[in-house]
Amino acid sequence: MKLEMPPFQDARLLVIGDVMLDRYWHGSATRVSPEAPVPVVKVNNREDRPGGAGNVALNIAALGSATRLLGVVGNDEAGKELQSRLNAAGVFCDFLQCADKPTITKLRVIAQHQQLIRLDFEQAFEPVDVADLLSRARALINDTRALVLSDYAKGVLQDVGPLIELGRQHNVPVIVDPKGTDFSRYRGATLITPNLTEFEAVVGHCQNEEELVKKGLQLVSDLQLEAMLITRGEHGMTLIRPGSPELHLPARAQEVFDVTGAGDTVISVLAAAMAAGESMADATALANLAAGLVVGKLGTAAISGPELRRAIMGEQDSSRGVMTAEQLSIAVQDARDHGEKIVFTNGCFDIIHAGHVGYLTQAKKLGDRLVVAINDDVSVRKLKGPGRPINPVERRMAVLAGLEAVDWVVSFTEDTPESLLKDLRPEILVKGGDYTLDQVVGGEFVRSYGGEVKALEFLDNCSTSEIVEKMKEAGA
Helix, strand or coil, X not given: CCCCCCCHHHCEEEEEECEEEEEEXXXXXXXXXXXXXXXXXXXXXXXXXXXXXXXXXXXXXXXXXXXXXXXXXXXXXXXXXXXHHHHHCCXXXXXXXXXXXXXXXXXXXXXXCEEEEEEEECCCCCHHHHCCHHHHHHHHHHHCCEEEEECCCCCCCCCCHHHHHHHHHCCCCEEEECCCCCHHHHCCCCEECCEHHHHHHHHCCCCCHHHHHHHHHHHHHHCCCCEEEEECHHHCEEEECCCCCCEEECCCCCCCCCCCCXXXXXXXXXXXXXHCCCCHHHHHHHHHHHHHHHCCCCCCCCCCHHHHHHHHHHHHHHCCEECCHHHHHHHHHHHHHXXXXXXXXXXXXXXCCHHHHHHHHHHHCCCCEEEEEEECHHHHHHHHCCCCCCCCHHHHHHHHHCCCCCCEEXXXXXXXCHHHHHHHXXXXXXXXXXXXXXXCCCHHHHHHCCCEEEEECCHHHCCHHHHHHHHHHHHC
């Protein structure tokens, strides 16, 4: 799957849900209290961050998308601080104010990068506290490309059905981060994003992938959803859609430091990407990539547009280059699962010249991914005679991998690449030079399963053999 940075600046999103203030008190703990067997933390730094639906809105705004947030806060210092920080980040806040309940606040005490305790200040909101939520949503829905419902079971989304119906009436995708075991509340949403624990709490334990997909499809049908994205921690995430194969994306995190807020990042990037025009599959891949970034940070944290852009570039770079046959088989299958067409070519590529570069550029234009298989040194010697190759296989592969048109380079030890062709089954087999279609090795096999075989000419009448002869003449 080739990821690209979506035009997040074109996306406009409305977030509704349980907003809260995440407070962090940082300090050092070097002794135990004489009053009780607990550490004494000397606080030297305090930090406030938007949490819950506030963190979702903050993540979306950090990507560069226009973001509006509806929620409920108390008439207190925490509510004012929450709104101030969100406004400063570019989030338009339309908060209902509750006079007799506090702004939901979670205080975490941290020492030596380790959370020691969390203190929660909250009271569940009643129907009267959220009575005006629907009317305010109606006033904003016409200028919205995606509606995000962030449910933390604090009472703001206790009557979520009318909000989902509002989105459907205006053809606005509704993406829900669910809570609890009664998912029937979210009937009719476009997509819900439970984690594996939440999903199994509803459908029961899944013994294997097949059972997970089967139960997921049934739940999607029962709830009249378009799709469900199950986040699975270190096992990545799985997108389930009726009529399409499940899309499983492995976890991208190199090191997990803190999972706080990771679910918020997933739904934020997913919704913003969809609002920017990305397909659900591509939006899911972007969300998976962003989740791998956020778990490497401490506490609730937003992934910025530049961070995601750098990660996309790194992801593309890491998916190209020299591979073993086994690695290539996995990469090709992954590309094919995402609808990409594989082009395959092979040769000695002893001295890379202009003809090779032009030929490979033409070959790449025939599909989405170009595989270049090259003969190893022993097989080149058999084909070309003593003194060849001029360049050893490692150098030839390195040069090919550096060409923009080439995605994957692999070597083979046999005289022909037929075993690779049988494993990879490319959609298009290409050969360059003076070959005719009936002379292309492996062509009959590729045509047998419906693949295409094409012959392209090298440009500029270049050939490695001619270059070698000229070198010999110059040396003489």
